[in-house]
Amino acid sequence: MAAPELRATSDEREASTGVRDVLQWAKNGAVGGGIATLVMSAYRLPVADSLPPTAEFWAEYVSGGEPDDHPVAALLLHLVYGAGGGAAFAVLFERFRDDAGSDSKLEAGGVVLGALYGLVLSAVGERVMLGWLLDTDLDATESLVFHVSHLVYGLSLGSWLAAEATPDGAGGD
Secondary structure, X not given: OOOXXXXXXXXXXXXXXXXXXXXXXXXXXHHXXXXXXXXHHHHHHHHHXXXXXXXXXXXXXHHOOOHHHOHHHHHHHHHHHHHHHHHHHHHHHHHHHHHHOOHHHHHHHHHHHHHHHHHHHHXXXXXXXXXXXXXXXXXXXXXHHHHHHHHHHHHHHHHHHHHHHOOOOOOOO
């Protein structure tokens, strides 16, 4: 009886490399999403003069009390949410990287796709998180700040990932 083959086939090695690439992109995206959330919060907190909606979520579904009672939990939950959103965007953005062709197209694509992603998150956040889960309606000014802050998030995330994906970037390749 012949011994089983222990070496990986080229298809198995390629699949393993593909999984590692996706995981690396997700990791880069999580870091970028965390940074983008910090940038977004630096814009949002003084303009809105309130905690992110994760404070309401925390008070409603986790601990009770008033949203202002939970600033640390609200900010940490927002950071985790932003990192997760960054990881998801990075996996999607990685597909674009291969088709971009040049660094300038990649960078422009990162900014444009990031902006669109931020606006999609904003629309979903306003409808699902605020409207459905928290039964909250934003007034015109609150809605503006909510959408602009998510645009800031998307621009920050997209430019982060585009910079990471260029040859002189810190780790996208």
